Amino acid sequence: MGDNNRIELEAAAFRRLVQHLRERHDVQNIDLMQLVGFCRNCLSNWYMEAAAERGISLSKEQARESVYGMPYEAWKAKFQTPRP
Numbered sequence: 001m002g003d004n005n006r007i008e009l010e011a012a013a014f015r016r017l018v019q020h021l022r023e024r025h026d027v028q029n030i031d032l033m034q035l036v037g038f039c040r041n042c043l044s045n046w047y048m049e050a051a052a053e054r055g056i057s058l059s060k061e062q063a064r065e066s067v068y069g070m071p072y073e074a075w076k077a078k079f080q081t082p083r084p
Contacts, residue, residue, distance in 0.1 A: 017043075018043070018066075018067055018069075021040055021043070021067070022068065022069045025078075025079040028080065028081060029041060029080075030083070040064075040067050040068060041064065043067050044060070044063040044064040044066065044067040044068075045060075045063065047063045047066060047067065048060060048062075048063035051063070
């Protein structure tokens with residue numbers, strides 16, 4: 001498999017992961033951290049770091065919005081459950 005095909009497949013898998021996380025509002029970030037060791041915030045940080053490595057300026061808020069599908073504060077208000 002060539003590099004372009006690999007990159008396209010990785011990008012498609014990333015987009016599907018983000019879509020899946022957007023659809024699973026019931027799964028809280030703390031649940032993800034405990035089970036798999038990363039959460040939506042980690043994913044948005046990696047996205048922001050990848051942008052920076054390529055000289056692309058992306059704020060933390062912009063990176064989070066790309067993962068959450070809405071501003072982070074709006075997602076928290078709508079979907080985040082209180083900690084027990």
